[in-house]
Amino acid sequence: MSDTRSHPDGPRPDDDxxxxxxxxxxxxMQHSLxxxxxVLATVIASYVGLVAIPNWQVNRLEPVMxxxxxxxxxxxxxxxxxxxxxxxxxxxVYCHSQQVRQNDFGGDLSRGWGMRSSVPLDYTREETPVLxxxxxxxxxxxxxGRQPSRQWHYLHLYNPRITSPGSTMPxxxxxxxxxxIEGRTNVPVGRVDMPEEHSVPGHYVVATDxxxxxxxxxxxLDHDQTLPENANRGTDPEQVDR
Amino acid sequence: xxxxxxxxxRDAQSRKAIDASARLPVVxxxxxxxxxxxxxxxxxxxxxxxLHSPWFLADQAWxxxxxVRPAHLNTMIYGWASMTGIGVLLWLQARLSRVRVPLRKSLxxxxxxxxxxxxxxxxxxxxxxxxxxxWLEFPPWVAAILGALFVVVMAASVLTFVRRNVExxxxxxxxxxxxxxxxxxxxxxxxxxxxxxxxxxxxxxTANWWxxxxxxxxxFTPIGLAAAYYFIPKxxxxxxxxxxxxxxxxxxxxxxYNWAGTHHLIGGPIPLWVQTVGIVASMMMFIPVITVAINHxxxxxxxxxxxxxxxxxxxxxxxxxxxTLVSVQGSLTALRVVNETTHFTHYTxxxxxxxxxxxxxxVLFGSMYYIxxxxxxxxxxSGPLIRAHFWTTGLGMVLYWVGLTIGGWIQGQMxxxxxxxxxxxxxxxxxxxxxxxxxxxxxxxxxxxxxxxVGRMLYEWATDRGKDRLPPMLGGDQ
Numbered sequence: 198m199s200d201t202r203s204h205p206d207g208p209r210p211d212d213d214x215x216x217x218x219x220x221x222x223x224x225x226m227q228h229s230l231x232x233x234x235x236v237l238a239t240v241i242a243s244y245v246g247l248v249a250i251p252n253w254q255v256n257r258l259e260p261v262m263x264x265x266x267x268x269x270x271x272x273x274x275x276x277x278x279x280x281x282x283x284x285x286x287x288x289x290v291y292c293h294s295q296q297v298r299q300n301d302f303g304g305d306l307s308r309g310w311g312m313r314s315s316v317p318l319d320y321t322r323e324e325t326p327v328l329x330x331x332x333x334x335x336x337x338x339x340x341x342g343r344q345p346s347r348q349w350h351y352l353h354l355y356n357p358r359i360t361s362p363g364s365t366m367p368x369x370x371x372x373x374x375x376x377x378i379e380g381r382t383n384v385p386v387g388r389v390d391m392p393e394e395h396s397v398p399g400h401y402v403v404a405t406d407x408x409x410x411x412x413x414x415x416x417x418l419d420h421d422q423t424l425p426e427n428a429n430r431g432t433d434p435e436q437v438d439r
Numbered sequence: 440x441x442x443x444x445x446x447x448x449r450d451a452q453s454r455k456a457i458d459a460s461a462r463l464p465v466v467x468x469x470x471x472x473x474x475x476x477x478x479x480x481x482x483x484x485x486x487x488x489x490l491h492s493p494w495f496l497a498d499q500a501w502x503x504x505x506x507v508r509p510a511h512l513n514t515m516i517y518g519w520a521s522m523t524g525i526g527v528l529l530w531l532q533a534r535l536s537r538v539r540v541p542l543r544k545s546l547x548x549x550x551x552x553x554x555x556x557x558x559x560x561x562x563x564x565x566x567x568x569x570x571x572x573x574w575l576e577f578p579p580w581v582a583a584i585l586g587a588l589f590v591v592v593m594a595a596s597v598l599t600f601v602r603r604n605v606e607x608x609x610x611x612x613x614x615x616x617x618x619x620x621x622x623x624x625x626x627x628x629x630x631x632x633x634x635x636x637x638x639x640x641x642x643x644x645t646a647n648w649w650x651x652x653x654x655x656x657x658x659f660t661p662i663g664l665a666a667a668y669y670f671i672p673k674x675x676x677x678x679x680x681x682x683x684x685x686x687x688x689x690x691x692x693x694x695x696y697n698w699a700g701t702h703h704l705i706g707g708p709i710p711l712w713v714q715t716v717g718i719v720a721s722m723m724m725f726i727p728v729i730t731v732a733i734n735h736x737x738x739x740x741x742x743x744x745x746x747x748x749x750x751x752x753x754x755x756x757x758x759x760x761x762x763t764l765v766s767v768q769g770s771l772t773a774l775r776v777v778n779e780t781t782h783f784t785h786y787t788x789x790x791x792x793x794x795x796x797x798x799x800x801x802v803l804f805g806s807m808y809y810i811x812x813x814x815x816x817x818x819x820x821s822g823p824l825i826r827a828h829f830w831t832t833g834l835g836m837v838l839y840w841v842g843l844t845i846g847g848w849i850q851g852q853m854x855x856x857x858x859x860x861x862x863x864x865x866x867x868x869x870x871x872x873x874x875x876x877x878x879x880x881x882x883x884x885x886x887x888x889x890x891x892x893v894g895r896m897l898y899e900w901a902t903d904r905g906k907d908r909l910p911p912m913l914g915g916d917q
Binding site for chain 2: 229232233235236237239240241242243244246247248251252254255256258284285286287288289290291292294296298299302303304307308309314315316317319320321322323324325326327328329330331332333334335357361362363364365366367368369370371372431432
């Protein structure tokens with residue numbers, strides 16, 4: 198590094214710092230305590246506003262009694278709960294949302310993704326809701342009601358293009374085993390009814406425990422129930438029904 | 440300030456001492472950052488390719504799209520951008536405060552452990568330990584380690600600032616000082632609320648987007664703006680246009696950016712007022728953004744010719760302009776009428792990359808072009824390669840953004856129309872997803888070129904070679 202050469206990034210090594218301020222700044226901005234208090238106040242305020250208060254508002258929601266006498270939202274079975282863990286560890290949320298948008302806002306209802314839009318009450322039993330922010334694939338909030346066939350889900354997971362030609366969903370063949378038919382006396386649990394042209398010759402295709410749990414979870418996704426008039430939905434009814 | 444020979448000599452000596460103190464921790468952070476940049480680039484390319492060719496690498500669970508994508512995001516955020524950003528932050532704060540970097544040994548230890556934590560978190564995501572909470576996919580135990588490390592960085596930076604040896608506090612110093620308070624609070628509070636029992640139901644989603652939006656807003660943005668405020672005047676040799684505009688820009692950013700995150704949940708199952716707050720704050724962001732844009736532009740006026748020569752200025756000005764663009768786009772996207780179309784589409788992915796790449800990453804590149812030669816005493820080895828780095832990443836980013844923005848908008852319009860079958864929408868987006876993979880390939884080439892330049896510089900430094908090289912000139916008569 199020579200002292201005399203002019204440098205494309207400006208002067209060096211004589212590039213002096215601390216001389217860029219040619220105006221006298223306000224006194225307050227010279228004090229670290231003032232700035233520290235200011236910046237901490239801003240972030241704490243937003244924490245209270247966007248985290249603490251919504252949390253307080255939503256955590257008060259209680260499951261409600263439906264007209265048919267069932268409690269809603271229902272508790273998920275243990276297997277479905279395991280399936281949710283599979284849903285989470287495979288990252289389904291990066292292509293599928295789980296929220297039906299408000300009436301007149303997007304085409305969710307007319308697309309048949311739900312009879313009504315989702316409200317905070319629908320999630321009140323969920324420790325980790327997977328609302329999602331992307332719809333590379335369709336919304337799954339009510340997929341269990343829309344697609345109640347277990348076999349359909351197995352086939353779709355094994356190779357999405359069997360059930361949905363043109364789909365870009367990745368195949369999840371690693372969630373299935375192939376078991377030789379020869380020498381077996383009984384049909385294994387979780388056997389997939391493969392169409393002729395996709396079958397593995399001489400083998401059963403069998404859903405693993407993880408696949409069975411995942412499908413159990415998908416079938417449990419049915420949040421279309423009509424809520425009682427007076428239920429605390431966690432939001433202004435006009436927001437939903439406008 | 441006196442400008443006599445002895446003053447200048449003394450200042451030069453003081454800078455030399457500061458750079459010597461910054462050398463090991465800052466170079467280590469930046470070299471680690473470049474490693475994660477390459478790692479994240481490979482993951483990015485795999486994820487991008489899978490979106491139009493789902494058969495690609497589909498047979499192993501650990502390479503499925505839903506794991507590769509968050510692995511990409513987390514290596515880029517916590518590996519590349521955070522580590523490099525911390526390097527820039529430490530160096531800038533030391534130079535501007537005119538004191539040596541404190542806690543040097545601890546900072547190197549932080550860098551080492553940090554690398555292991557990011558590696559462990561990434562392996563955990565690929566192995567099935569992801570939390571599927573966007574931007575917080577690392578398992579809680581990894582987050583606990585990173586949280587503790589952030590506190591050490593904060594301590595070092597605050598110590599630097601309170602020991603400062605200058606009369607005036609420069610704009611960049613506020614931003615850096617803000618960042619080191621904001622981020623540890625954000626990261627620790629965000630993790631505690633989401634992974635602890637603090638929130639459940641949809642409150643977890645609002646906490647999630649309070650956090651995720653603020654990672655860009657009050658961690659990377661202040662570092663990026665501090666760098667832009669420092670390097671633009673530095674390279675062109677004139678002071679910043681207006682000190683008072685800077686002040687307004689800083690405090691309005693501090694006030695409003697925090698509150699904007701819930702615009703990611705517009706139309707969703709969260710209380711309406713929470714959505715409205717997010718939209719209002721997004722609108723208010725016009726104030727800091729326009730303020731900063733005017734300030735940077737007025738500083739540059741009459742000096743745009745210098746872009747031809749200075750690698751630092753090229754990347755930083757590209758980044759600063761992208762900051763204006765991404766912020767204006769972000770505010771407009773928060774409007775319900777726009778959001779109805781763009782939400783849940785590739786448009787948002789394009790927008791996120793305009794922020795994290797065109798703004799933050801380009802500013803970090805520019806900063807490294809300035810800082811690394813001063814720390815290693817070696818010049819960059821090739822002007823043409825720097826040019827190639829700039830054009831591949833710059834053009835790649837433009838292509839990425841244009842393709843996905845248009846594709847995402849069309850996707851959103853089609854989603855709103857229930858007469859169009861879903862599968863038709865999927866097929867319509869395919870050409871745009873291919874254009875993204877092509878853009879990703881261009882950007883990847885740029886990253887490997889940059890890694891070569893950095894690697895060569897560090898190699899020459901470590902082996903005591905290449906001291907006599909002249910600085911490369913990018914354009915003009917050279």
